[in-house]
Amino acid sequence: MSELNVSAMAILDVVVARLRCLGVAAMLVGIGSACGDIHFVPSLHTPTDVEVIYSEQEDVTVIRWRTAAAPPVTDTVFELAGDNGYQRIDFARSIFPGGAAGCVGRPGSCAQYVVTGRYGDVTGERPVRAVHERLGVFAGDIARERDETTTLAMKAFFHPGNHVVHTLLADEIGGDPVFAFPRPYQQAMWASSGLCVPGTVPTDAQFAGYSGLAFEAPKPLSAAGFYCVAARTTTQTGAAGAVIQARVATLPEVAGFSHTYQPSMEVSPVLYQLVLDLEIPVADRCAAAIEGIEAQVRGVLGAQGAPLYQLPTVDLAHDENGARICRQSADRAVEPAVMAQAVKDLVASSLPERHHRYHVIYVNNLMVTPPPTLTTSLSELAEAVVSPYDIKPVMWVFGPDSVTAAAGVAWDVRSSWLAADDPSFEIALRSYADPTLPYKTEIHDSDEAIVFMAPGAARGHAGQRMKICHASPVVTPLERGRPRRSEIPSWVIEADDPPAYVVKLPPQIAVPETQFRQSAVLLRYEVCSRYCDHPYRSESGSEERSWMESVICMGAGT
């Protein structure tokens, strides 16, 4: 371009500047007054975030930078400053994998180049620049420099089962989360009872390539179960890099088991006896009323899902010959001793259950207070049935308020009733029977040992250690029938003393059905067959020093 043209352009530029100062743009388009302010910004191809990292451990320098250009950046080459000025970077000569590729999780391209030794002081310098095939040279950012003592570190551990060894490599050079230039790894492993000294590798140790994540454990494992694991990288030319080591211990070899204990349940039979004390002026209706009452009671109590036993109905309103006349006498009474004995005989002879409830159902339709002879005899009956068979009376009364309120008897169930054909009679019966009957009992003895490992299994695990991981509710492990006393939570299984425990459960004896709750003991335990004193990661995630001394289990599956 000639000088004349350059001058003309300069004049134009000045004119434009003046116009801007006059706010012509704002007048013309009515948009703000930015007037074309220009800021210098990194280009797509400018190397930014330039970092020079020296690894003291590996004696290499990693040079990294980013560009905003999307990969692949085939139209750009990069140059590195050296003694002879900028020289084109040949990524194939990078000691460890390098290049310019897409950044991980970020836009643009990330580049890495690794050189041997320390690259040199780059304070305030721009060691990297880009040369675009069409746009020319772009200087890079001023480099940030840092030294790292360690760029490759490792943690190693066995996988449960001890078949695989995992390694967690912290690799600053090959494992950067943004600059993805993974480098190859090799591993070696040998049994060692002592320390694993970095840089000291047995002469017979064989390194083999692996993913950097895991490799197969040696077979068979040593008795002690302690090993040194070594890992190293290799350069792009195949040379060995720095060696790092970690000590690993086999994990306790553990199997998990579970056990559930549910006490047996007993359903109490329904024992009942009607005591009829009716006053019906029309004698012809007496028998029908009695039969009706008996049928209704039988129907309701018989539908409760428990064996029904009816003792002979006691009819207090009969004549001297025993005929049913439904005519109350003033001195009427029941025979408590006879009735109680009949109940006891029934239980003793026919009922194997341990707990019984004897329902005495007294029915009176006359609005007159019962005579003391009667209330006294009923009260005596309630006391007379109590026996070693755990028979407890349940006293029902159906009648007018003057009857249900009569003193002398501790009624358990009171219900107003006036006539034999009163429909509320059956409703009253059901309102008590349906939510209450049958009574249920949980059969459990808190002093009785509950064996939770079958004798055969105990023989199979004899000599191995076990411990209870979780028990709900809390149980007391037994040792030869007595509570186990031990300073450590695990114990050795003995073939002649299968693992057992005792447990206290809330007593449930003859409880109404709707209030009955079936108890259960849930138990989870582990059996350790090998390396039981080795450290492990517990099922709750904590690091434990020894399985046999820790109360927390490994969480092994069954």
Next chain:
Amino acid sequence: MTLAAGTALAAAMAVSEAVAALPGIPEAAPRPAAEVRVQNRYTTKAHLAHVFAGGSYLSRRDFYVSPGVRAGITYHFIESLGVELQLSRFFSVLGREAVEVKERTGYIPDSHAPEWLVLAGGRYSLGYGKLLVGGAGRALHFEPQVFLHGGLHAYDGDVGPSSDAGIGFLVHLSPRFFARIDVAVTVDVESRSRGGTVVVGAMPSLVFGGVP
């Protein structure tokens, strides 16, 4: 000569004859009789299309040197007014100062290198004249013009609205061909690092064209 100019000359001649007829002032020499004549336009544009092409230069103080080429077409509804569509292509390169900054720091201006500009609008001829250029042996037929355009730009990935306005000087080289110099003020709305920015520039151009 235009009609107005001819009328004025005829009036001046009439005054001169009247003065000469006054008693006491003798006529210096007998003068030939002359009649007033109105010359037709050299060429007309009404209901004709002009196609044109040429070069331009866009200056926006954006650190880019932006020479370009331009082509377009103008259709005249009437003699003085036409509608126009024109397309410009700029071949922008970073200016010397910006190249120096780029090579020293890697930074470049956040302005976009002008590339494509398409504008449509109107062009108005303010008048028509001819000028006898001494030594050329012929008259120069010209039209001073004004124009206003709006459209879109596509500058290195940035697409946005643009407009220009300015003055033009059209010279008829022949009844069929012409040359035109335009000087425009351009306004672009461009996306830069801190958001949308109004950019004012200047764009001179020289085009040649004719009636197809």
